[in-house]
Amino acid sequence: MSLTTPAQRAADIAQERGTPEREERSWLRLTEIFFSIQGESSFAGMPCTFVRLSRCNLRCTWCDTTYSFKGGERTEIDDIISRLDAIGCKVVEITGGEPLLQRPVHTLMSRLCDLGYTVLIETSGSLDIAPIDERVHIIMDLKAPGSGEVDKNLFANIEHLKPTDEVKFVLLNREDFDWAIATIEEHQLLDRAQIIFSPVHGELSGHELANWILESGKSIRLGLQIHKFLDVE
Numbered sequence: 001m002s003l004t005t006p007a008q009r010a011a012d013i014a015q016e017r018g019t020p021e022r023e024e025r026s027w028l029r030l031t032e033i034f035f036s037i038q039g040e041s042s043f044a045g046m047p048c049t050f051v052r053l054s055r056c057n058l059r060c061t062w063c064d065t066t067y068s069f070k071g072g073e074r075t076e077i078d079d080i081i082s083r084l085d086a087i088g089c090k091v092v093e094i095t096g097g098e099p100l101l102q103r104p105v106h107t108l109m110s111r112l113c114d115l116g117y118t119v120l121i122e123t124s125g126s127l128d129i130a131p132i133d134e135r136v137h138i139i140m141d142l143k144a145p146g147s148g149e150v151d152k153n154l155f156a157n158i159e160h161l162k163p164t165d166e167v168k169f170v171l172l173n174r175e176d177f178d179w180a181i182a183t184i185e186e187h188q189l190l191d192r193a194q195i196i197f198s199p200v201h202g203e204l205s206g207h208e209l210a211n212w213i214l215e216s217g218k219s220i221r222l223g224l225q226i227h228k229f230l231d232v233e
């Protein structure tokens, strides 16, 4: 017999999903650190170390990283930096889960920038990006309807993007593609940042998406998750 009451279960789910934490502390909930080939973004193909933080406030239907939603080791920022120094790669991506859920992520990113790292952050577009250190390269998703999370997009983030940052649309079908094109036009996104369209891996054909991009005549980069073709992490 389960001893968990409905109220406890609701509290557990709320904690798993998380709300942005205000608490400034010296540790982060960490799912994993690994060194691999960057599979996404304009850095695709480059060696990169990944810091995957735990928990996410969204539940995209096609998410490939659901294992980051729960748990995670409390890890001191000093320890994370020591591990990155030991790996020795000067390009680091902070991802998740949703990395912006944990406030100390900003301390980690600024310290890495101070140490001469090229720091990338991969974020969902649902939380405020304004506090991100201006030296950090932002890769921000805008979630299309097929994700089930379209109503979570924080369009106010757009004004905080630098021209070198990236806005990524992960697309499930033609409806998502049409939504993404309309969103780009409405917010004049091509003037604000680099734009990437990626197919949901295994669901939408990259060939088909490539044709749609060419037909649109727009300067949009096709992004395929190359680590999945290489069968690496």
Ligand SMILES: C[S@@+](CC[C@H](N)C(=O)[O-])C[C@H]1O[C@@H](n2cnc3c(N)ncnc32)[C@H](O)[C@@H]1O
Residues within 6 Å of the ligand: 056, 062, 063, 064, 065, 095, 096, 097, 098, 099, 122, 123, 124, 125, 140, 141, 168, 170, 198, 199, 200, 201, 225
């Ligand atoms: C796992 S998320 C973590 C960072 C953040 N929560 C976000 O969504 O950007 C990293 C990237 O993987 C993408 N992604 C996740 N599952 C995918 C899938 N099945 N196919 C293609 N891209 C996927 C997300 O859209 C996001 O751009």
Ligand SMILES: Nc1nc2[nH]cc(C(=O)O)c2c(=O)[nH]1
Residues within 6 Å of the ligand: 036, 037, 038, 039, 040, 050, 065, 095, 096, 122, 227, 232, 233
């Ligand atoms: N190789 C590799 N490249 C990636 N780029 C972004 C990733 C992510 O999960 O955020 C990722 C990932 O999980 N693996």
Ligand code: SF4
Residues within 6 Å of the ligand: 056, 057, 058, 059, 060, 063, 064, 065, 066, 096, 097, 098, 124
């Ligand atoms: S926001 Fe990112 S980590 Fe969270 S469910 Fe969506 S793709 Fe997965």
Ligand SMILES: [Mg+2]
Residues within 6 Å of the ligand: 064, 065
């Ligand atoms: Mg991934």
